[in-house]
Amino acid sequence: MNRSERTAQFTQKARAVSATVKTVATMDEALAHAVDVCAQKQACAILASGCEHALSDPAEELCGLKQWEKLIAAPNLKERDAQSLASLCRPAGIGLIQRGLAAYAGGIDVGLTLADFAISETGTLVINCPDEDLRLATMISEVHVAVLNAGDIYADSYDIADKLAAFFAKSDYTAFITGASRTADIERVLTLGVHGPLDLHVLIIDGQSSL
Amino acid sequence: MQTADNLGQYRKQLAEALENTFQRKALDNFAVAYRDGRDANFAGIDRDHLIESIGTAKDAAMARLDELFEEFCQKAGAAGAKVHFAGSDVEANEIISQIAAENNCSRIVKSKSMTAEETLLNHFLENRGYEVIETDLGEWIIQLRHEGPSHMVMPAIHLSRNEVSRLFSEVTGKQQDPDIEKLVKVARRELRQRFVSADMGISGANFAIAETGTLGIVSNEGNVRLVTTMPRVHVALVGIDKLIPTVSEALQVLKGLPRNATGQAITSYVTWITGANPSAASGSGRKIMHIVFLDNGRSALAKDPVFSQALRCVRCGACANVCPIYRLVGGHAYGHIYIGAIGLILTYFFHGRDKDKNLIENCLNCQACKQVCVAGIDLPRLIREVHTMVEHGGKKPVLSSLAGFVLKRRPLFHALLRSGRYAQKPVTGNTAYMRHLPQMFFRDHGFKDLPALAKKPFRDQWDPAPFSPARPEYRVALFSGCLQDFVYPEQLLSGLQLLAGGRIEVVFVRQQGCCGLPLYMLGEHEAAADLAAWNIGNMDPGDYDYILTFCASCGSHMKENYPHLLAKHPGAGVRARQFAEKVIDFSSFVMRMGLGEDQEARPEKTRAAYHAPCHLCRGMGVRQPPRDLLERAGYEYVAHGEEETCCGLGGTYSFKFPEISATILDKKLSAVAETRADILVTDCPGCVMQLRGGAKKQKRPFAVLHMAEAIAGKKP
Structure with a gap:
């Protein structure tokens, strides 16, 4: 498979598990998309998903912890991109954090992260995240937006075995992420968004696509 | 969980389960959906090759467990984890x-672990005053209901949304709707x-990778990610x-596990x-990381020549x-605790004979x-082997030792069968069915009519x-099998008509015994x-081109x-x-010989449904x-979804359960x-007995025929 076939297969497989996949030309476009997703989220009332339901008192309290302004967490952006993102967030009234995510367990609206690799066979993102903030951004955010370079898409998990082994050569936490968090534990009915993100967006930066 | 003291109590538990209409429907829908989806789940993958490589990889790993454990300890230790070895559950x-x-x-969150179910870890910790919350x-x-899982992958498949909403209403102290989406959010x-x-x-x-000391x-x-990230200790x-x-x-195992488990x-x-990864909650800034390896019989199991393959199990739940x-x-x-076919095996090794003694019968x-x-x-073979140990580990039931005594003595067995014909008269009223079953032997067996011995x-x-x-x-040895020899001789006689005429020599060796x-x-x-050796001794594979049987079970x-049973006997x-290579079933033989073609042009074809005997479609791998x-014989073959599902006979099973x-x-x-x-056709006299008896009892509008009878056009 060549690069565009891998990109096409990744897109198809990720969409099959309800991920939103978009091709973007540049990182700036990706940042703008993340802010857009966050801004549009206002329309739906699922902030800190679950808080609208009747809950026990301790769980209700945690909902109170959520700052009701909208929040983007972006722990592993390059300095330049983080600054661009901040300048997009400010006028939209969106808060931006890069560290200390554990204090926001009540819910972060959008977690924006970079992905290291992807596996097209299954539509899977590979994110090397020993950094705890990066890990949390992919876990406690309600929408996870991941940015992926088309050149980092591999056909098969076997193709990245060496790269994984290199990650694992020291203390490490690596995540394979395929679609949003899901369960079918009640009557086998598929439901998205149990303990992790309710929604996954993958933005593929494909330098070749603009040619 | 198994608490039954005896088979009677266990049967009561089964009867209650059969009454659970919600569970019945949920499991039935699941069984059909799983069956229908499985091929698509493996689309684009050479499934047989994958299964073989997973088996080979797991076997090789089990053969050097000690070495892998050492390597894992070293690598994980160097990366900051403390590794423990626990010999037993406690x-x-x-x-x-x-x-x-x-x-x-004091407060513990847990993600799903069958191994923790095995050791009853939650009970242990709760008794010590810890709060343990399951987060899957x-x-x-099921923790809130104080139950164990009812499936290894879908632990609460037996429960309805109404039951869950009642439970969540109790837990939250607020009324909860039986709306699945909302319940998940709560x-x-x-x-x-x-x-x-x-x-x-x-x-x-699911994985402990030795070369890097990595858990997968x-x-x-x-929830696994939150359990392993948020608290300071893992x-x-x-x-x-x-x-x-x-x-x-x-990665290889990972290709098979989710596909086989949930179809993902x-x-x-x-x-x-x-x-140990960075952790803000920990004082040192690093996670306090412990890995506890449980043996509980596994390393001995790994060295067992027969049972080591039980350790290949990846806990996908598909056997259930x-x-x-x-x-x-x-x-x-x-x-x-472990469920399904693998559960029947592992229960014996991990939880003991007493917990397994009734379960192991239920196959x-x-x-x-x-x-x-x-x-x-x-x-299935491991289940039979465990069954043997369960039987021999306690007092041997009278039926089993008596059967062994009789079946091994061919003349005695045949004499008993012959005399049985006279003894059965009072119950058959001289028809082809047993009219009044002796209740002391066949309690609860009124669901089908049982055939009488042939005249x-x-x-x-x-x-x-x-x-x-x-x-x-061709020179062919006919293996008649007891059921067709003594109960359904007409199946053999009608099928043999096809073979008469010159090309094929059929030899019937009278000394043959029960298979x-x-x-x-x-x-x-x-x-x-002993019986296998006897039959092979009397039908030398060197003398025949085929050993033909009309019975899929035989x-x-x-x-x-036979090859397994005699593997240890030199030569x-x-x-x-x-011998095994030459054994062939009736349908395959007739097709291979180019026989059985319908010569007449029929305006309207008889509709024939098929029941694939387990021992034919899976046992012998004969499907087409x-x-x-x-079709060649001029029937209109009508397919149905349950063709390859067992008929429920299972030899003595139908008398036990x-x-x-x-x-x-x-x-x-x-x-x-x-x-x-119009007719239901199958290739095994055992299946004929079960299906025909049931169809007659229920007055179903179709006749049940052995393939030989159907092809010879003979009505029963």
């Missing part, structure tokens, strides 16, 4: 409790607070059978953890998904599990003349091996089990293998020939009725 629990105490933990949605639900919110306040997380693991954990909900409890040498081999190409998350018994009664009645030997296993475990066994009607050409193309399957099923493996037993194993033969046998049979007959078939 030792594992003690170690984990100790870790909690040393680190002043299904596990949390769980998300309730449990998020538990993650925040917990000081210790306990997980299991699959999950869909994302303890992983891992069976040592999860050790695997390399990252590549773990991969789970939403796969989490790979090596050593396809089991016709699980489909009816669910996991609480079909397992102790039809239909082989559906063997076919679906992603690690290629020969589950004249096949061996007294056999005339070799039409089957002794001067220059035959031995009933003894094998009763756990009498030595007696079964056929698959001779083909599959006999080779002969058994040669019978269907082709029906009549309620389950009857329910499976009913499901089958209903599926056939929906095809509006």
Whole structure:
């Protein structure tokens, strides 16, 4: 498979598990998309998903912890991109954090992260995240937006075995992420968004696509 | 969980499960959906090759567990994890409790782990005053109900949304709607607070990669990631059978596990953890990371020549998904902690004979599990082997030793069968069915009519003349099997008509005995091996081109089990293998000889449904020939969804568990009725007995025929 076939297969497989996949030309476009997703989220009332339901008192309290302004967490952006993102967030009234995510367990609206690799066979993102903030951004955010370079898409998990082994050569936490968090534990009915993100967006930066 | 003291109590538990209409419907829908989706799940993948490589990789790993454990310890230790080895379940629990105490933990969040279920870890920790919260949605639900899982992958499959909403109403103290989407969100919110306040997380693991000291954990909900990230302490409890040498081999297993378990190409998350990672909640800034390996008999199991393959299991749950018994009664009645076919085996080794003694009886030997296993475990054979140990570990039931005595003595057995014809008169009223069953022997067996012994066994009607050409193309030994010899001789006689005429010499060796399957099923493996040797001795594979049988059960037993039974006897194993190679079923033989074609042009064809005997479609791997033969013989073959589901007979099974046998049979007959078939055809006299008896009792509008009868155009 060549690069565009891998990109096409990744897109198809990720969409099959309800991920939103978009091709973007540049990182700036990706940042703008993340802010857009966050801004549009206002329309739906699922902030800190679950808080609208009747809950026990301790769980209700945690909902109170959520700052009701909208929040983007972006722990592993390059300095330049983080600054661009901040300048997009400010006028939209969106808060931006890069560290200390554990204090926001009540819910972060959008977690924006970079992905290291992807596996097209299954539509899977590979994110090397020993950094705890990066890990949390992919876990406690309600929408996870991941940015992926088309050149980092591999056909098969076997193709990245060496790269994984290199990650694992020291203390490490690596995540394979395929679609949003899901369960079918009640009557086998598929439901998205149990303990992790309710929604996954993958933005593929494909330098070749603009040619 | 198994608490029954005896088979009677266990049957009561099964009867209650059969009454559970919600569970029945849920499991039935699941069984059909799983079956229909499985091929698509493996689209684009060479499934057989994958199964073989997973089996090979796991076997190789189990052969050097000690080495892999050493390597893992070294690598994980260097990355900051503390690795423990627990010989027994209680030792594992003690170690984990100790870790909690040393680190002043009181609130524990847990992700799903069958190994922790095995050691009853939650009870142990709760008794020591720790709060343990399961965070997998299904596990949390059953924890709140104080139950064990009823499926290894879908622990709460037996519960309805109404039951869950009642439960959540209690837990939250607020009224909850029975709306699944909303219930999931309530769980998300309730449990998020538990993650925040917990000081210790306990997980299991699907892989322990030796070359890097890495744990791999699959999950869909994302709770595993929170359990292993938010609290300052992480303890992983891992069976040592999860050790695997390399990252590549773990990725290989990962290709099969989710596909076979839930039909996903991969789970939403796969989490790979090596050593102690950064943790803001921990004082040192690093996670306090412990890995507890559980042995509990596994390393001894790994060295066992027969049972080591049980350690290939990747806990996908598929053997339950396809089991016709699980489909009816669910996991609480079909397992102790481990569920399904693998549960019948592991319960004996991990939880003891007493917990397994009733369970192990509850198998039809239909082989559906063997076919679906992603690690290629020969589950039916291991179940039979455990059965033998269970039988011989306690007092041997009278039936089994008596059967061994009789069946091994051919003249005595045949004499008993002959005299049985006179003894049965009062119950048959001289018809072909037993009219009044002696109740003391066949209690609860009123769901089907049982056939009477034939007036004249096949061996007294056999005339070799039409089957002794001067220059035959093929020389064939006929293995009659007891059921066709003494109960259904007409099946043999009608089928043989096709073979008369010159090309084929058929030899019927009078000294042949029972194939031995009933003894094998009763756990009498030595007696079964004696019979195998006897039959091979009387029908030398060197003398014949084929050993033809009209009975799929005899056929698959001779083909599959003879080589195993005689493997340890010098020389006999080779002969058994040669013998097995020549065993052929009726439909395949007729197709191969180009016989059975319908010569007449019929304006309207008879609609023929087919029942694939377990021992034919899975046991002997014969699938297409019978269907082709029906069409060649001029029938309109009408397919149905339950064709390859067991008929519920399972030899003596239907006498031990009549309620389950009857329910499976009913499901089958209903599926056939929906095809509006005129006849139901099959290739095994055992299946004919079950299906014909049931169809007659239920007054179904179709006749049940053996393939030989159908092809010869003869009505029963």
